[in-house]
Amino acid sequence: MGGDLVDKSCVPCRGGIPPLSEAQAQVLLQQIPEWSLGDGGRRLSRRFDFPDFRRAMEFVCRVGELAEAEGHHPDVHFGWGWAEIVWYTHKIGGLHDNDFIMAAKTGRLS
Numbered sequence: 001m002g003g004d005l006v007d008k009s010c011v012p013c014r015g016g017i018p019p020l021s022e023a024q025a026q027v028l029l030q031q032i033p034e035w036s037l038g039d040g041g042r043r044l045s046r047r048f049d050f051p052d053f054r055r056a057m058e059f060v061c062r063v064g065e066l067a068e069a070e071g072h073h074p075d076v077h078f079g080w081g082w083a084e085i086v087w088y089t090h091k092i093g094g095l096h097d098n099d100f101i102m103a104a105k106t107g108r109l110s
C-alpha cells in the first residue's frame, strides 16, 4: 500500500478475504510505529495518555465520530487519563488495510 495512510479512506470489507499475515502487518506497522501488534498479528493497539478523565473521554468521542464517518469501528477502553484503542476487522478475524488507515487517523486526534 503506497502513499500516506492518513490520506486514504476505508474500503468496504464484507469478509471472504484472508486477513493480512503477521509479516504484511509488520511492514505496514513501520508507517505507524507508535502502534503495537497483538494476538499473533491480529490486533493493532495503542494507549494514549491524557491529563484528566474529560480529555480522555473527548478523545474517545472524536475517535467514535471518525469511526462512524469511515464505517469502521474500534474497540475502546478508557479511564481517568488514558484510552486504549484497538483496531481489527471483525469480519475477517484479523487485520485489513482499513485498520492501518484508521490507526494513522486516530493518531492525529490525540
Ligand SMILES: C[C@H](O)[C@H](O)[C@H]1CNC2=NC(N)=NC(=O)C2=N1
Pocket: 012, 013, 071, 072, 073, 074, 087, 088, 089, 090, 091, 092
Ligand atoms: C457494513 C460495514 O462495513 C460493517 O458492518 C463494518 C462496520 N464496522 C466494522 N468495524 C470493524 N472494526 N470491523 C468490521 O468488520 C466492521 N464491519
